[in-house]
Structure formats: C-alpha cells, structure tokens
Amino acid sequence: MAKYSDELSEIFTALADPTRRAVVDRLGRGPATISELAEPLSISLPSFLKHVRTLEDCGLIRTRKSGRVRTCVLDERRLGVIDGWLETQRRSWEAATDRLDAFVTADPPPTSTTPPR
Amino acid sequence: MAKYSDELSEIFTALADPTRRAVVDRLGRGPATISELAEPLSISLPSFLKHVRTLEDCGLIRTRKSGRVRTCVLDERRLGVIDGWLETQRRSWEAATDRLDAFVTADPPPTSTTPPR
Numbered sequence: 208m209a210k211y212s213d214e215l216s217e218i219f220t221a222l223a224d225p226t227r228r229a230v231v232d233r234l235g236r237g238p239a240t241i242s243e244l245a246e247p248l249s250i251s252l253p254s255f256l257k258h259v260r261t262l263e264d265c266g267l268i269r270t271r272k273s274g275r276v277r278t279c280v281l282d283e284r285r286l287g288v289i290d291g292w293l294e295t296q297r298r299s300w301e302a303a304t305d306r307l308d309a310f311v312t313a314d315p316p317p318t319s320t321t322p323p324r
Numbered sequence: 325m326a327k328y329s330d331e332l333s334e335i336f337t338a339l340a341d342p343t344r345r346a347v348v349d350r351l352g353r354g355p356a357t358i359s360e361l362a363e364p365l366s367i368s369l370p371s372f373l374k375h376v377r378t379l380e381d382c383g384l385i386r387t388r389k390s391g392r393v394r395t396c397v398l399d400e401r402r403l404g405v406i407d408g409w410l411e412t413q414r415r416s417w418e419a420a421t422d423r424l425d426a427f428v429t430a431d432p433p434p435t436s437t438t439p440p441r
Binding site for chain 1: 329332333336337339340341342345348349352353398400403406407409410412413414416417419
C-alpha cells in the first residue's frame with residue numbers, strides 16, 4: 208500500500224508542472240525526440256532534461272537512445288494509476304451527490320441551543 | 325487557458341501529498357470536522373491545518389466554522405478538472421494503443437546506415 212501511495216505521489220508531482228504535462232500531452236500523439244519535445248517550449252535544454260528525467264523516474268515516459276538521438280514514448284499505463292485512484296474517489300462521492308448542495312444551503316444551527324465543542 | 329493550466333497545477337500539487345489524499349478520500353464519504361480528519365493521522369495539528377489550507381485554496385474542499393468546530397466538505401467538481409484532463413489524454417493515446425509495444429519491441433536501426441542527427 209505504501210508503494211501504491213508513493214507511486215501516486217510521484218505521478219501527481221510529475222503532472223503538477225505545466226512543462227511536464229505538455230510533454231505527456233505531446234507524447235500522447237506518438238513518440239518524439241528530445242529536440243522535437245523541447246522545440247516549442249521556452250526553456251533551456253538542461254532544464255528540459257530535468258523534466259524528462261522526472262517523467263522517466265516515475266515511469267510516465269520511457270526513453271531510448273539511438274546514436275545521438277533520444278526518443279521518448281508515453282507509458283499510458285502510468286496515467287492509469289491516477290485514473291484508478293480517481294475512479295475509487297468517484298465511486299465514493301457518487302453515493303452522496305447531493306452532499307455539497309446540502310452543506311452549502313443548510314441553515315447554521317441556532318447558536319443559543321448548540322454549544323461549541 | 326493559463327487559468328486552466330494553473331488550476332491543474334494546483335490540484336495535482338495538492339494531490340501529490342498522501343495526507344491530503346487521505347483527507348480527500350475521507351471526505352468522499354461525507355463531511356467531517358478538522359478533529360475527525362486529523363485524528364487517524366500521525367501529524368501535528370498546525371501541520372495538518374496547512375494541508376487543509378492547501379486543499380481549500382485549490383478548491384478541492386470547502387470548510388465552514390460553527391462555534392469552535394470547523395467542518396470540511398469535498399467539492400468533487402474540482403477532481404473533475406483533472407478527470408477531464410485525463411480523459412483528453414485517454415482519447416489521444418487510445419488512437420495509438422499499440423505504440424508502446426511497437427517501440428519496446430522494435431529493432432534499433434542499423435547504425436552503419438543511419439547517421440546520428
């Protein structure tokens with residue numbers, strides 16, 4: 208369970224950055240080289256390579272070097288890890304869809320008869 | 325678009341922490357007070373309140389104080405923001421389901437005829 212939680216933390220952290228999400232988004236359309244991925248982004252190559260490393264470390268992408276060209280590919284099964292977590296949450300909250308509305312619209316309890324605890 | 329990207333970054337950042345995910349998970353079953361949420365977690369109250377603030381700032385939860393008791397509720401629509409992002413990715417990658425297998429099993433190009441670029 209700790210491993211699953213660590214995986215979730217790593218993948219959510221990786222996706223918290225817009226540059227890394229742009230890479231995931233681009234690789235969803237097919238493999239691309241480092242230079243193809245970096246070209247549309249306003250970022251230095253060393254900084255970009257750190258983002259690639261973060262994505263590779265958490266398994267969201269894989270890379271392969273051929274000669275001097277490194278090609279990246281998305282491993283969509285890793286996105287499935289957080290998809291699964293969201294699905295678990297969804298099953299839980301769908302059992303109580305009206306909860307928030309009830310909370311927002313509820314009258315506060317009369318303070319004179321409800322002592323604070 | 326920048327606002328949407330900022331929202332995604334904030335929500336992914338919030339969910340990158342196991343304590344904050346535990347709160348989201350618990351609130352998926354219904355509203356709870358701060359003390360009910362903190363009780364099962366091995367964490368100081370000041371630290372826990374920072375996590376609550378992070379969740380509140382990105383809109384994943386709402387809180388309401390009545391007397392000395394603060395009650396928290398999940399706003400599941402905010403989880404829908406990243407659910408929507410994942411759905412966009414899914415549509416993209418499902419168009420190329422065999423991509424990773426092809427990448428992993430492909431023979432590297434013969435280096436004698438393929439100069440590095």
